[in-house]
């Protein structure tokens with residue numbers, strides 16, 4: 001754990017002659033999005049339901065991953081929309097209140113997109129692959145945004161989850177929360193759950209399934225969940241970077257170089273279909289594609 005007074009910056013050991021990733025999302029842009037998201041969730045249910053999910057669809061306001069009438073639901077509301085490229089937007093699911101909501105999402109998603117692309121370049125480079133390899137896979141493809149709202153739960157905060165254990169299906173996820181004082185996100189490592197300490201002004205970056213597969217396991221899709229607080233609400237905003245839905249996702253030659261292939265290939269469309277059809281359950285859907293143990 002870092003001491004709270006550590007100045008966090010790229011360490012010389014990791015930069016050796018590199019340019020720093022000095023591209024960020026302006027604070028004002030994040031600030032605008034935060035206040036609009038808070039406003040949206042504050043509205044009466046009836047108003048939020050103007051953007052309600054449609055039967056069988058995934059976009060809109062509602063609850064994530066409801067696949068049966070009798071499953072125990074997660075303690076959260078959410079709004080999921082495709083945000084980039086512009087043509088992918090289905091405005092039926094985009095809130096009109098507060099009036100600045102749409103513009104805030106538009107500006108945020110185009111700024112954050114560039115941060116994601118640069119991260120992908122650095123990650124590829126970091127494991128000895130051509131920097132453009134991953135950027136080329138994700139550039140111009142769909143970006144989804146999910147806002148998760150976890151109300152407090154005084155009676156049963158230790159018995160219900162905000163969001164069940166899962167991995168993200170995408171390549172990379174940029175995540176931030178509205179209020180970093182409230183802990184919620186946990187990651188699983190060596191069979192144990194650890195709370196993530198979110199820092200003001202920084203994204204939490206999660207590797208998703210598509211990147212674990214493409215990198216032949218060089219990057220690991222992180223299993224995570226969200227817990228809830230007995231007295232405080234929490235809101236998080238996740239931005240998902242997807243590959244093209246008709247891409248056949250499998251280990252990329254750039255990441256194999258002499259290694260054996262560790263995952264079966266699958267069309268990303270089929271992978272997503274399966275992902276949304278099941279209750280979230282850790283790394284289950286990813287493990288189905290594994291050919292070799294790590």
Ligand SMILES: O=C(O)CCC(=O)C(=O)O
Pocket residue numbers: 146148163168175177184185224225226235236238
């Ligand atoms: O609320 C969080 O911190 C986690 C959100 C998350 O994992 C997701 O939206 O996929």
Ligand SMILES: [Fe+2]
Pocket residue numbers: 166167168224238
């Ligand atoms: Fe997630």
